[in-house]
Amino acid sequence: MDENLISKRELLEITGISYGALYRWKRKNLIPEEWFIRKSTFTGQETFFPRDKILDRIAKIQEMKEDLSLDDLAVIFSPSLTAKSLSKDEMVKRSIVNKSTMDFLVRLYGNIELFPFEKILYARILDKALQSGDISLEEGKLLLETLEEHYKKYEDKDCELVFLRKMGISTCFLVSSPCEYYFETGAHIVSEISIASCIEELKINLS
Amino acid sequence: MSTELRKDLKYLGKMTSPGGVYKRVTFEGEVTIDGDLDCLEIKVNGILNEKGSLKSNTGRINGFAVVNGNIEFDDININGELRVDGNMSVDKITSKGKLVVKGNVSSEELDINGELKVKGNCEAETFNLKGAFNIEETLNAGDINVNLYGPSETKEIGGDKIHIQKGGDNKLMEILSAILSPLNIYKAHLKADTIEGDDLYLEHTTAKVVRGNTVNIGDGCEIDLVEYKTDFKKTPGASVLKHVKV
Numbered sequence: 001m002d003e004n005l006i007s008k009r010e011l012l013e014i015t016g017i018s019y020g021a022l023y024r025w026k027r028k029n030l031i032p033e034e035w036f037i038r039k040s041t042f043t044g045q046e047t048f049f050p051r052d053k054i055l056d057r058i059a060k061i062q063e064m065k066e067d068l069s070l071d072d073l074a075v076i077f078s079p080s081l082t083a084k085s086l087s088k089d090e091m092v093k094r095s096i097v098n099k100s101t102m103d104f105l106v107r108l109y110g111n112i113e114l115f116p117f118e119k120i121l122y123a124r125i126l127d128k129a130l131q132s133g134d135i136s137l138e139e140g141k142l143l144l145e146t147l148e149e150h151y152k153k154y155e156d157k158d159c160e161l162v163f164l165r166k167m168g169i170s171t172c173f174l175v176s177s178p179c180e181y182y183f184e185t186g187a188h189i190v191s192e193i194s195i196a197s198c199i200e201e202l203k204i205n206l207s
Numbered sequence: 208m209s210t211e212l213r214k215d216l217k218y219l220g221k222m223t224s225p226g227g228v229y230k231r232v233t234f235e236g237e238v239t240i241d242g243d244l245d246c247l248e249i250k251v252n253g254i255l256n257e258k259g260s261l262k263s264n265t266g267r268i269n270g271f272a273v274v275n276g277n278i279e280f281d282d283i284n285i286n287g288e289l290r291v292d293g294n295m296s297v298d299k300i301t302s303k304g305k306l307v308v309k310g311n312v313s314s315e316e317l318d319i320n321g322e323l324k325v326k327g328n329c330e331a332e333t334f335n336l337k338g339a340f341n342i343e344e345t346l347n348a349g350d351i352n353v354n355l356y357g358p359s360e361t362k363e364i365g366g367d368k369i370h371i372q373k374g375g376d377n378k379l380m381e382i383l384s385a386i387l388s389p390l391n392i393y394k395a396h397l398k399a400d401t402i403e404g405d406d407l408y409l410e411h412t413t414a415k416v417v418r419g420n421t422v423n424i425g426d427g428c429e430i431d432l433v434e435y436k437t438d439f440k441k442t443p444g445a446s447v448l449k450h451v452k453v
Binding site: 008009013018019020022023024026027045 | 330332347348349362363365366367368400401403404405406415418419420434453
């Protein structure tokens with residue numbers, strides 16, 4: 001069995017939630033449909049989930065549901081963009097990007113007064129990749145261009161940004177998530193960033 | 208569009224209209240709408256053939272309606288038959304008759320006397336049904352209360368409280384036998400792969416797996432496996448191949 005998956009039964013055991021709660025959260029769109037992976041087992045159909053994602057999500061729901069309604073939570077977890085915008089000083093202040101990433105953005109985009117949500121998102125993804133030291137500034141430009149050109153095509157669906165390098169040549173691309181991909185041995189995955197979790201993080205930061 | 212700009216629309220007899228945005232819509236007779244219709248209130252007496260999508264706050268259908276697109280209402284009342292090719296998103300559905308949806312149904316409260324057929328998933332906070340249903344994917348509702356009057360089938364049922372019992376009301380049986388095939392009325396039985404909930408009571412149900420906190424299996428059930436947390440009961444008239452406390 002794939003060790004990255006968790007069965008529904010094990011999930012309920014670990015988290016202590018009931019079937020009723022799980023189905024309710026699914027109805028309220030707190031858990032995306034794509035995470036319900038149905039497989040045939042000897043007892044018939046069984047449902048599995050991507051282990052890390054679902055455990056993380058349920059921990060968050062349990063933690064936040066005291067303060068927020070299920071509908072508010074659904075907004076935070078939904079991968080759709082919001083209408084919020086921020087000034088560049090505010091973005092640095094809220095530590096969405098650090099000062100040097102912002103300087104890089106200003107050099108690239110010119111002086112933008114107000115960043116719309118999608119630009120904040122791209123900036124956050126760039127910042128993540130740069131801060132981890134995985135990619136260089138030049139590669140950061142490539143990353144931004146890819147996002148600018150293609151991210152909108154996913155239309156509220158979850159996707160991942162993958163950064164690849166082979167013999168010093170780098171490339172990056174977007175894939176819908178969950179998705180499995182494999183490469184020839186000479187290529188290395190430098191960075192993998194889940195865009196939905198960046199959005200979620202930003203929505204919590206901005207709320 | 209603001210409410211003041213909307214106008215009323217009333218058709219009598221056999222008519223065709225391109226659709227549009229209206230306040231109060233009344234159709235009597237046989238009406239075909241070629242485009243989307245957006246209104247605050249709609250009343251159909253007769254036959255409606257909607258080629259686009261239908262959106263309204265409240266609506267009542269007496270007769271027969273086919274909608275090729277989606278349906279979005281706060282409140283809908285069906286006496287007769289409604290067929291939807293797209294998705295149905297309605298807060299409160301009350302249906303006496305037949306409701307057929309090719310997409311998904313998402314609702315707060317579903318009250319059905321008669322037959323429900325859904326190709327996709329059906330979601331509701333409360334699901335009350337007297338009659339028969341066929342949901343090809345999942346029935347996911349907080350409170351499920353079913354009185355079986357005909358053969359019913361779905362892949363998966365999930366919710367807080369799931370109560371399935373055989374309908375016994377003779378008066379209703381008479382009315383329903385007009386909607387459902389009279390042969391079927393004696394085959395009041397539910398078939399499902401999995402049924403999962405917190406508090407379960409089942410009658411006349413065949414399922415592979417039933418999982419819950421408290422599981423009560425009544426007459427006419429054939430269950431392969433029951434997994435329960437706190438409580439398991441079974442009448443002698445039921446067959447459960449295996450039950451385990453987890």
